[in-house]
Amino acid sequence: MVGGAIATSLAFALNIPVIGIHHMEAHLLSPMLEEKAPSFPFLALLVSGGHTQIVSVRGIGDYELLGESLDDAAGEAFDKVAKLLGLGYPGGPIIGELADKGNYKKYHFPRPMTDKPGLDMSFSGLKTHTRNLINEQDIKIPKVKHDICAGFQEAVIDTLITKCKRAIKQTGLNSLVIAGGVSANHRLRKKMNDTLKQIGINVFYSRLEFCTDNGAMIAYAGHARLSNGERSTMAIETRPRWPLDTLQEIK
Incomplete structure (x- = not known):
């Protein structure tokens, strides 16, 4: 709410348009800032502290939610496990660093909901x-x-x-974007690349500094919607819940 109020005040003072941006749409589009950018349509795995979703992306604003976490997001699970281990926050980078020194085969861990049909996920049991x-x-x-x-x-x-392999088989799409803070995890990048390359799937990420929250991704999404003629009123509505598939499609 504070950010929205500041943006509105700046727009009024400078006499420029103000546009409310969906935070996860900005993450989803962040790989478009790279020299090697994906082409529509593609699948997107949005994985962060607040969201874990698999989305079919036909264009900017043309999204279909295929699956999501039914409880904790993947990034949230990283944070909570880090706290249990007495580590700092955010938990993802610290767990990733310590994991490099460990043996992932030492203890058994479940792969939740991978034995069930569909694309929904769950991380609270893990x-x-x-x-x-x-x-x-x-x-x-x-x-x-x-x-x-x-x-x-x-x-x-x-x-x-x-879940991503299942979504690829279900949709027939051959490109996958991975975005959000957890996409900075180097083990995720390597294993996802190695696995999907074997079945001819192209995987796209943004550079590391554009994985976590940043102004560049907001600017890109804002430019796309500004170019589409969109404007917000001077009273930006801050929405704690805003489904991606309700956004306006850019033709």
Whole structure:
């Protein structure tokens, strides 16, 4: 709400248009800032602290939600597990760093909902499993902590890959955009690339500095909608819930 008020005030003072931007649309479009940008249509995996969604993208504003997390987002699960391990915030980068030192095969972790049809996901059960494991193990031993981080991270990544492969088969699309803060995870990038390359799928990411929240992605989405003739009123409506598939399509 504060950001909306500041934007409105600046627009009024400078006599320029103001446009309300959907935060996750901006993430979704961030790979368009790269030299090698995807062409429509494509699939998108939006994976962050607040969202985990698989979306069919036919054009800017032309979105169909195919699947999403029914509880915790993947990034939220990273943050909560990091807290259980006594690590800092945000949890994703720290868990990723410690996972590099661990053995992801040391402990068993479930791949939630991968044995069920459909594209929806769930990470709360994985979080609970990890909490129980942490309570059983001596996490003061660095190797134990590293192995737990590696196993948890691998379970999240495998779940995302399984669902993306299923979405590719379901839609017949051959390009996948991965966007949002968790897309900066280098293990996710490598394993997703290696897996999908084998079946002829092109994977697109934004550069690391454009994975987390940034002004460039907002500017790109804003430019697209400004060029489409869109304007917001001087009282921007801040929406805590704004389904992607309700946005105006840009022809």
